Amino acid sequence: MIDQKFYKRLEEYIEGLTDKKDDKKILEFVMEEIGYIPKEVQAFIAEKTGLFPFTIKGTIDFYPKFKETLERTGPKVVKVCVGMGCSGRGSAKLLKRMEELMGIEVDETTEDGRFSLGTQRCFGKCAIGPNIYVDDTGYHRVEEEDLPRILEEEGF
Template identity: 40%
Template sequence: MNEDFYNKLNKFIENLPDKKNDYKILTFVMEELDCIPEEVKEYICKKTDIFPFTLEGTIKFYPKLNKNSKKTLKICTGRVCGKRGEELLKRLKDDEIISQKYILDEVKCLGQCQKGPNIYLENEVYNIKNIEELIRFLREKE
């Protein structure tokens, strides 16, 4: 997520009378991004001291916060994964179904350079051979 978004989010939280009003914070995020990425949830919890399970409970309770929840998929485009990672990222962005279901992001190393290109999804690193394998893998995960 870009710095501009986090600046807006910080300002929004600072102007709230109740800084722990997670419903209002999450509504703001949905209005800005049309989804609530995992990294943004983590950021909100750190910034406000709201417990992750409290945040998840609020998201589950309100359908408008729940409906477009996307997972973040990070593709390594670091020094070793480099071009192959960039190619995967470009191909995923071109895939209409996948780009609607995932927030696609870059990361500069996942610590498994020799097995790359690598991706990061739901706290796991996966070694990917090619785009066909990656798309099949993502569709099977649904």
């Protein structure tokens, strides 16, 4: 269920645009605010801009960064391996840095509900550790300086 305050902000954002039909900008705003673009929001944008719904849908399909879902699919889960193998290669430091970068602690979810942070006791890939998984995507031999890039790739 989308918050009415969000619609108010969206409406104000559209009104503040020089080009009120700039659906790419509008969709970027929606992604920043709620992390996905549900059908009801597309319909709202169509109504406020006078654009055809299929035009908006076309823009969503064209840019991979726009994600359309009917419901929030739940947060992406970042899991840092804290098993023996990865710990021996410095995963505790990675976890601490990840907490700083994400602004949350282990087992917490970001305020916008898009990301949560957890740990795992071995992914069975100790030889290529330290390992971090973001949902099903594995990052191996991770070093501290890789963390900002990983988060960026995952759309954090």
